[in-house]
Amino acid sequence: MLGLGVDRLQADINRLLTSLFHQGVLDEQFLQLQQLQDDTSPTFVYDVINIYFDESEKLLRNLRLLLMDREFSDYKKIGLHLNQLVGSSSSIGARRVRNVCAAFRSASELNNRPGCLRGLEVVEHEYHYLKNMMHELFQLEQQRLLAAGVRYPV
Amino acid sequence: MEKGFTPVGLRVLVVDDDPTWLKILEKMLKKCSYEVTTCGLAREALRLLRERKDGYDIVISDVNMPDMDGFKLLEHVGLELDLPVIMMSVDGETSRVMKGVQHGACDYLLKPIRMKELKIIWQHVLRKKLQEVKDIEGSCCYEGGADWIIRNDEAHFLGGGEDVSFGKRRKDFDFEKKLLQDESDPSSSKKARVVWSFELHQKFVNAVNQIGCDHKAGPKKILDLMNVPWLTRENVASHLQKYRLYLSRLEKGKELKCYSGGAKNIDSPPKDADLNSGHQSPGKSSYAFSVGSSLLHKATETDPKPLASASVSDPNSDVHMPPKAKKTRIGFDPPLSSTAFDSLLPWNDVPDPLESKPPILYENNFLQPSQSSYVSNSAPSLMEEEMKLSYETPAGGTCVNADEFLKSPTVTLQDLDLSAPSAISCMKLQEFSSNVTNSTESILRSLSWEFPESHHSGSLDTDLDFSWLQGEHFLANTGLQNFQFQDYSSSTSLLSELPPHLWFGNERLPDPDEYSLLVDQGLFIS
Numbered sequence: 001m002l003g004l005g006v007d008r009l010q011a012d013i014n015r016l017l018t019s020l021f022h023q024g025v026l027d028e029q030f031l032q033l034q035q036l037q038d039d040t041s042p043t044f045v046y047d048v049i050n051i052y053f054d055e056s057e058k059l060l061r062n063l064r065l066l067l068m069d070r071e072f073s074d075y076k077k078i079g080l081h082l083n084q085l086v087g088s089s090s091s092i093g094a095r096r097v098r099n100v101c102a103a104f105r106s107a108s109e110l111n112n113r114p115g116c117l118r119g120l121e122v123v124e125h126e127y128h129y130l131k132n133m134m135h136e137l138f139q140l141e142q143q144r145l146l147a148a149g150v151r152y153p154v
Numbered sequence: 155m156e157k158g159f160t161p162v163g164l165r166v167l168v169v170d171d172d173p174t175w176l177k178i179l180e181k182m183l184k185k186c187s188y189e190v191t192t193c194g195l196a197r198e199a200l201r202l203l204r205e206r207k208d209g210y211d212i213v214i215s216d217v218n219m220p221d222m223d224g225f226k227l228l229e230h231v232g233l234e235l236d237l238p239v240i241m242m243s244v245d246g247e248t249s250r251v252m253k254g255v256q257h258g259a260c261d262y263l264l265k266p267i268r269m270k271e272l273k274i275i276w277q278h279v280l281r282k283k284l285q286e287v288k289d290i291e292g293s294c295c296y297e298g299g300a301d302w303i304i305r306n307d308e309a310h311f312l313g314g315g316e317d318v319s320f321g322k323r324r325k326d327f328d329f330e331k332k333l334l335q336d337e338s339d340p341s342s343s344k345k346a347r348v349v350w351s352f353e354l355h356q357k358f359v360n361a362v363n364q365i366g367c368d369h370k371a372g373p374k375k376i377l378d379l380m381n382v383p384w385l386t387r388e389n390v391a392s393h394l395q396k397y398r399l400y401l402s403r404l405e406k407g408k409e410l411k412c413y414s415g416g417a418k419n420i421d422s423p424p425k426d427a428d429l430n431s432g433h434q435s436p437g438k439s440s441y442a443f444s445v446g447s448s449l450l451h452k453a454t455e456t457d458p459k460p461l462a463s464a465s466v467s468d469p470n471s472d473v474h475m476p477p478k479a480k481k482t483r484i485g486f487d488p489p490l491s492s493t494a495f496d497s498l499l500p501w502n503d504v505p506d507p508l509e510s511k512p513p514i515l516y517e518n519n520f521l522q523p524s525q526s527s528y529v530s531n532s533a534p535s536l537m538e539e540e541m542k543l544s545y546e547t548p549a550g551g552t553c554v555n556a557d558e559f560l561k562s563p564t565v566t567l568q569d570l571d572l573s574a575p576s577a578i579s580c581m582k583l584q585e586f587s588s589n590v591t592n593s594t595e596s597i598l599r600s601l602s603w604e605f606p607e608s609h610h611s612g613s614l615d616t617d618l619d620f621s622w623l624q625g626e627h628f629l630a631n632t633g634l635q636n637f638q639f640q641d642y643s644s645s646t647s648l649l650s651e652l653p654p655h656l657w658f659g660n661e662r663l664p665d666p667d668e669y670s671l672l673v674d675q676g677l678f679i680s
Contacts, residue, residue: 029266036181044181052174083218084172087244090265091174 009144016137025130029093046141049134052092059085060124067117078108078116085123097126161276162187169199169215169227170242175265179214182272196222203235210237211279214263217243217250225257232258236286238278242267350393357382358393 020026037044059081066072066081082105089098104119166188170176176192183190191210193199196219203210213231217224228239241254244265254262260278263271350358361379365371373391380390 032266032269033178036178036185041181048174048177051177055173080218080220083244087172087216087218087265088174090244091172091178093266 005147006144009140009147013137013140013144016133016140020133023096024099025094025096025126025133027093027095029090031093033092046138049092049138052088052094053131053134055088056085056097056127059088060120060127063120064124067113067120072113075108075111075116079105082108094127094130097123097130100126164188164276164279165191165209165211166275167191167193167199167202167210167213169193169196169213169219169224171195171216171219171221175216175242179267179272182267182269185269186273195219196224196227199227200230203231203237207235212238212240212260212275214240214242214275217241217245217254225253228254228257228259236282238282240275240278354382354385355393358390358397362394362397 017026033045033048041047063078063081066074066078082101086098086101086105089095089101100119100122104116104123107115107119164186166183168176168179168183168190170179170192171194173194176194180190180192191202193202196215199213199215203213215224215227215231219227224241224243228241231237231239238260239258240261240263241259242263242265243250246264251262260282261275357380358376361376362371364379365375371394373387373394376394377385377387377390
């Protein structure tokens with residue numbers, strides 16, 4: 001019975017991941033991350049993704065603050081933040097987030113404030129979608145580990 | 155050697171402001187059995203490196219960092235510590251890559267980085283060490299060691315395969331091999347380098363023009379006409395070959411059909427047909443050398459539209475064309491009418507003259523999408539083209555030596571590796587080398603780097619193989635070049651001989667990034 005639990009959970013995880021890949025939310029870099037995880041760092045993926053969340057949220061917050069400022073004019077700074085976001089997103093395979101940053105960047109290069117605001121909204125949306133998906137993934141993974149732990153008592 | 159070999163314990167310093175990447179790279183490098191130190195700030199990295207001078211074997215650094223430009227860090231590390239540096243970025247735009255190479259990066263990796271790319275970084279360390287040994291021991295007793303490294307590198311490249319970022323390096327190895335072969339060749343003895351100063355080159359060009367059609371101009375005839383007693387036929391022969399190759403590259407750029415008329419065309423009023431056909435297209439090839447053809451346009455005073463496009467595209471070409479090419483054209487200027495210069499003169503200060511020109515010019519020529527995309531792409535594509543040329547054919551070498559055509563020979567060594575793109579880095583290095591000790595140090599360093607050049611002054615092939623794209627040479631050269639570059643600009647006699655617009659253009663050559671910013675200041679309609 002418990003074995004089935006593990007298998008079911010594993011199947012759920014796989015299904016979720018496949019779906020994310022198909023949607024283009026994640027790309028192969030995510031797989032690379034998974035491959036890096038090993039016994040010496042059993043929570044590697046989890047750790048890295050959390051670092052990513054922290055960094056990205058900081059960047060997104062800064063971007064919003066910049067754009068909300070009525071006297072905003074520093075498009076170059078927007079560009080810099082965006083670069084960082086794109087870089088981070090490439091590290092975990094967050095392809096959709098990375099892609100939508102491109103439109104945002106174009107707007108910033110044209111000094112187009114409304115365009116930037118729209119771009120930011122899209123990026124924020126994609127980011128939050130990814131975050132939710134990751135949370136779900138981690139929950140499933142955690143359940144699977146628990147189920148597996150029960151199955152193979154130490 | 156087996157595929158996937160990595161030396162255990164290679165000490166790597168990773169510098170990246172992105173904590174996500176730092177963690178990932180640390181893990182990846184640890185998987186390669188390297189000894190990893192991570193660092194989030196460039197200054198911190200420099201501190202670590204300076205503290206333990208021999209504490210690290212290789213540095214991997216991101217290009218975009220908040221406290222210090224990655225390229226600056228690269229310079230510091232390369233010059234002060236002489237460590238191999240690999241640059242990384244999520245941005246793979248050719249201009250950035252070129253900048254990395256110019257500043258002396260051993261490699262430029264695109265994020266996301268693959269394990270296989272990290273697995274082979276040890277080769278950079280080894281190559282660098284090998285070069286150091288070469289420099290110390292001199293050129294003689296090298297075949298054994300070098301063969302080994304080359305054999306092994308080849309094996310790795312062939313085995314390891316798809317490392318796109320290593321594309322250039324593969325070619326490095328090819329000519330490095332050739333270099334070593336030549337070194338063991340007894341005929342390639344050390345010869346005194348002839349430095350082709352501006353005056354000398356001018357004499358050369360005059361002689362060639364006098365003789366007429368390029369084909370008939372043989373080294374002996376040219377030598378006779380030049381009437382320079384200490385110059386040998388061999389010197390002229392090799393210079394002539396480079397000159398011809400340079401012209402053929404110009405030809406390609408201008409899409410002119412007639413090669414034999416090439417030299418003539420540039421130096422004297424042209425046939426309208428040739429130039430008109432070559433000049434009108436805003437495409438990459440004509441653009442690069444449009445200054446040459448545009449000057450000619452002016453000389454012939456064709457109808458205003460091409461003239462306008464000529465003058466407008468000039469800034470483009472002046473900005474983006476490697477200064478080396480520009481400098482060689484200096485040699486061609488004298489025959490042209492002064493009107494050509496007058497109209498180009500305002501362009502000295504990049505933004506202003508463009509703005510002062512009637513807007514219609516811009517609308518017609520400057521703002522076409524092809525040209526605006528040009529701004530960001532032209533320099534890289536040009537350089538790419540030249541890069542390719544340097545690698546694939548001897549022709550590439552011409553661009554290297556064009557530089558030396560015109561520099562006053564205050565420092566005679568290692569002219570070969572000078573190249574235009576590094577002139578751009580010279581601009582960056584202006585501030586860097588304002589620190590006198592640094593430039594002296596870098597010169598000393600570059601002296602020790604100079605291993606092959608002195609052998610090959612006579613032999614054309616190897617000259618040309620010394621592509622200015624060798625990362626290592628680049629690094630050493632930058633400091634030296636800066637020195638020379640400053641010299642060049644301070645040499646008043648030389649400057650006075652140059653048409654003002656050209657030497658101002660040279661000095662103020664903005665790099666592509668800078669240029670696009672200038673462009674942003676209202677020159678382009680967005």
